[in-house]
Every structure is written in C-alpha cells, then in structure tokens.
Amino acid sequence: MPLVYCGACSHAPGITARAERADAQTRQALEGALHRMGDNIRATRPDALIVVAAEHFANFFMNNMPAFAMGMADAYEGPIEDEAFLRIKRTKVPGNKALSRKLIEGVMQTVDVTYAEEWKFDHGISVPLHFLTPDYDLPIVPANINCQGPPLTPLKRAWAFGEALRSAADAVRERVALVATGGISHWPATPDSGKINEAWDREFLARWANNDREALLSYTDAEIYRNGGQGGFEIRTFIAAAAAAKGAKGTIDFCEPIPIFAVSCTTARMQLAT
Amino acid sequence: MSLYQVQKLIYQLNRDPRTRERYGQERDAVLAEYELTDEERRALTEPDVGLLYVLGVNGQLLMHFAALHKFEWNAYLDAMRQGLVKHGPVREGVYAATGYEGVDAHDARLKREREKH
Numbered sequence: 001m002p003l004v005y006c007g008a009c010s011h012a013p014g015i016t017a018r019a020e021r022a023d024a025q026t027r028q029a030l031e032g033a034l035h036r037m038g039d040n041i042r043a044t045r046p047d048a049l050i051v052v053a054a055e056h057f058a059n060f061f062m063n064n065m066p067a068f069a070m071g072m073a074d075a076y077e078g079p080i081e082d083e084a085f086l087r088i089k090r091t092k093v094p095g096n097k098a099l100s101r102k103l104i105e106g107v108m109q110t111v112d113v114t115y116a117e118e119w120k121f122d123h124g125i126s127v128p129l130h131f132l133t134p135d136y137d138l139p140i141v142p143a144n145i146n147c148q149g150p151p152l153t154p155l156k157r158a159w160a161f162g163e164a165l166r167s168a169a170d171a172v173r174e175r176v177a178l179v180a181t182g183g184i185s186h187w188p189a190t191p192d193s194g195k196i197n198e199a200w201d202r203e204f205l206a207r208w209a210n211n212d213r214e215a216l217l218s219y220t221d222a223e224i225y226r227n228g229g230q231g232g233f234e235i236r237t238f239i240a241a242a243a244a245a246k247g248a249k250g251t252i253d254f255c256e257p258i259p260i261f262a263v264s265c266t267t268a269r270m271q272l273a274t
Numbered sequence: 275m276s277l278y279q280v281q282k283l284i285y286q287l288n289r290d291p292r293t294r295e296r297y298g299q300e301r302d303a304v305l306a307e308y309e310l311t312d313e314e315r316r317a318l319t320e321p322d323v324g325l326l327y328v329l330g331v332n333g334q335l336l337m338h339f340a341a342l343h344k345f346e347w348n349a350y351l352d353a354m355r356q357g358l359v360k361h362g363p364v365r366e367g368v369y370a371a372t373g374y375e376g377v378d379a380h381d382a383r384l385k386r387e388r389e390k391h
Contacts, residue, residue, distance in 0.1 A: 017347070023381070056334035057332070057335055058288075058289055062278060062281070063282065080289055081341070082338065082341045082342065085338070085341040120289060148332070148334060187374070188333060189333025189334055189336060189337040189369070190354065190369050190370075191351055191374070192371055192372055194374060194376070194377040194380055196380075230368040259377040259380040
C-alpha cells in the first residue's frame, strides 16, 4: 500500500518543558497546528506511523553509533527524560514488531540500517507524539538518523534512507504514515538557546516544499553549523521525509520562531498522490 | 583528555535508572569505572555545569545531567555562561557559544517586527 502520509514537525523539548513561558497566543497556534497534524494523520487511517527522528543519546552513543537505526519491537517506552523536566508522563507506546521487520528488510535492500529490539524514546519522538497521538493508540516504528555525534550521516544518505523507507512502506499491505521530526536552525542546550536564523529556516522550508533534491542536498555541514547551529544538523530528518514523498510537493502549515522553545516551530506535509 | 569518558558516564546516568541509583549511593565507585582527569571528576561531583560545558560535553547530554541535579532551565543557562567567564571558551565538540541577544530581547524584536507588518 503506498505511503498514506508524509510530514515533518518540530520536536523541541521546550514546547512542553517551558510551555507557559511562550506568548499564549503563539503557543495556542502551535499546539493547534500539531493537533491538526495528528487529525490529518488519523484521517489517512494508518496502521502504523514511522517517526524519523534525530535522537539525543537515549539509545545510541559514540561507542557504537549507527548512521541509521530502526526499532523492531511491539512496545517502546518514553520519554527517557525526567518527567518533571519534560512534563510528559513516561508511558508505554505500542509498536508492531512484525511490520517493523518487514520495513527493515525492505530498507536493507538499499541502505544498511541497524535494527533495535529495545528503544527508549526521548523528546525527539515523545514531544511530537504528545500532540499527534496523545492516546498512544497508533503503533510507532521509530527510525533514527545520526545528527548528533560527528561524523554525521551525509545528507545524500539521509535522502537515500527516505527513498528506502518509501519503497519499504509501499511494499507492505499495511497503511503506513511517516513523520520526520527535528529542528531547522537552533543552538539547543547552549547559552545561545533561543537563537533562531529565521531567514535560513524559511529558505530551507521553501526548498523542502519544492522537494528540490539538489537544493536540499547542497548544504555542507560547515555551512549548516555556521548558519543553523549544531541543531541545524537535524535537517537530515526533513530531507529523508522529502525523499520519501517521491517527488510530491509540500505545504508548510505552520512556521513561527518561538525563542523560548529554541526553534522555528514547524508543521509541514507533503501532498502525496492518493 | 577524556571527554568521551565524561560523556559516557552522563549518557549512562541519563538513560539507566540503576546507574542513577548507584551514583546516588556509591558515587566514587561509579566514577572509578571511568578514566577521568581530576578536573573532570571535580566538574562532575561539584557539579560544575559551567566547567562541564567548557570541557565540551554535548548539550543534549549536559542539560539532562543539570536537570538531574535540579537545575531549573535558566539556572542551567546561567551556569554555562558563568563557565565561559571562569574557564574560557569551549575546548572541544560542537556546542560552542556563538553569541545571542537573549530570549527576552529576541521576543521583543519579533513583536516589533510583527507589529510593523
């Protein structure tokens, strides 16, 4: 069954951890956009949701860092962060081991991917799910691209991973949705937390909405670091989603810089052919 | 330098409840399992979040280590700023400070720009 949904959204921990410190109207607009994204995903009647994330040392560390990983379990737990810090209650999230296995076997035809029968979600997955699937009733297939520990996964390989995910999803009988999560420019967890390069973000999102492969892959890591900070490395997840959309164009449903949340908070989706 | 070892310990503390429990009960024994310099051991035990930041600990690890030690968000940011003043620029890694007007000034600027449009 062809992929039923393909989108991208922010996952910044501040969205829940420092919620009340944002302008009330802006926060309400963001949360509304995330809830609408959840409604749009549900409207496609998915059997499972692949979340392409940029995890932050919840499962993978520099002792054994995979360029790509996918979860293969019937249940996961998250968030790993202190519940009082993130303000999301730790919970069990359903997976689908059999479907994960089929998807991983599909991806492996073209991309070497680590599989993991254990996976702890961090804010990179838990914050989006808190809004997109607040009842935790949709099986999740977590996927990860190394955006944290250099040497990082090259952008062109992130694209290849997105293509592989799409081929794998199209080949199973289940209805599969995909959401990439990450920030665009940001300098998270540093004294510069809150700094946002809005112009750079909007340019990146324009390239994403045009699904312009060449333009999306033209960034160098030095350029990303200079203009988008170390958090900008997470554009890899958006790039994978663009590749998974197989040429479809996108719509940016919401994009507002919210300094206390440390990113241009974004929801976006690709217009998949139905 | 053993930044890798410092980060590995923090990674384990962040993700493993048993390591956290042991760290609370027998911290020195846990620390002895990692090859740390005196400076690193001191930064961890005080804890001197500012020094850990300057040593190059990745912010995605450090912010949760700070939360474990009950640092409120602004206190965490202030600790890193003080670290820069006291210990100098970040020595390793990709989490260097690059300069920022601050959230309040940034919010005020965005508000002015929105009003103009």
